[in-house]
Amino acid sequence: MTSKADRVRQAVLADILSGAVAPGTPLDEVALAQQHDVSRTPVREALRALQGDGLLEVGPRRQLLVVDVSPERRREVTTLRVALEGAATAAACERRDEDDLDRLELLLLKQGRAAGAGDAETFLRLDEEFHLALAGAARMPTLSRMLEQLGAFVRLGRLGEATTTPHMHGLVGEHEELVSLLRSRRAARLRSALATHIEQTTPRG
């Protein structure tokens, strides 16, 4: 059931997150409509959805501009991730579902492989997936949704940086430690380790 509006939304989102359209760029409805060979209607819906996610903001002339993630905003996002993922893992310790642990272990394996291959792009994708899966173990859908939205800002904030991720192996080790702490239900220790991990992986955090 992929509507045209959905396709346009995903395409524009991909362009934003990949940096193909830089922050501050105004998005024109008719241009996007022609570009994707659809009418303005689905384009409008896509833009409103992205606006709802906070990825677009109204500028002068009512233009929709791609948001610029300021350093302050990056710090805020980091703080929010610490708070939300911390709460999630605390709740996850109460449940400790085997399926979740299995999923996390699988992701750890894949991350190790990506790190070994030096595939930074894949690693970043797996890293995001890992954090979402970790928080997902809390079975708190609203929280997961918030973290997904924050993920877009994290990616946007990383755009200006070097594409190389230096210590991938070290990060995998930290992830393994997090899973271990979840398995042994050491909630307090898990929360603090997670906070340190998140703050170290988001520069200027």
Place this chain on the structure above:
Amino acid sequence: MTSKADRVRQAVLADILSGAVAPGTPLDEVALAQQHDVSRTPVREALRALQGDGLLEVGPRRQLLVVDVSPERRREVTTLRVALEGAATAAACERRDEDDLDRLELLLLKQGRAAGAGDAETFLRLDEEFHLALAGAARMPTLSRMLEQLGAFVRLGRLGEATTTPHMHGLVGEHEELVSLLRSRRAARLRSALATHIEQTTPRG
């Protein structure tokens, strides 16, 4: 500049939060369009926006249904409020802007008046405003936005309850304590007092 889409959105939102349209009710575009004397276009935009806020969910036949806030969801929302407002007040302790404290004091006065008059409706509105102002002192716009969205769920979850708020004076006292802790920058104490306060004011939390 209030567009028709905005007006419809606010009207439908008000109907949802007031319980005029019960959870599970399917919203029909053409019916809403006739009801508000506009075309389907602004109605669609309004519904998509509310869907983006999580207040509508797709049911069978692709209908948009007003969400039902389950007890689990209420607990989740409470957990999220504790995490987010806790993080906000911790950050606010670092800033401690006089303007924020003034605004909070003013709200405390109004709350005391509403409590004295036994005006539960006004009190609830002021309570929500107080918590948003408290968190707003952190100057973290994304966090404030999340809390605003959560506020809708809080209100929805309260719909089935008695409209009477018994210990309004007691709640004002707790609020005063929170402001006092913010003023003296006792972050840890503030966080725990806030958590207790939030959990006690949201039943089944």
Place this chain on the structure above:
DNA sequence: AGTGACTCAAATGTATACATAAGTCCCTCG
């Protein structure tokens, strides 16, 4: 020469007509 208002252009906001898909009901066939 500067300021203000008027006009024009280009964008978004809105309405409506059309396309399409999904569900239901009925008819037919086994």
Place this chain on the structure above:
DNA sequence: CGAGGGACTTATGTATACATTTGAGTCACT
């Protein structure tokens, strides 16, 4: 008599035409 299929109904999805608002540019007047 039951099950399956097909048309009709009714919703949403999409396109397009129209309205409106806003910004810019120019011209006139002070």
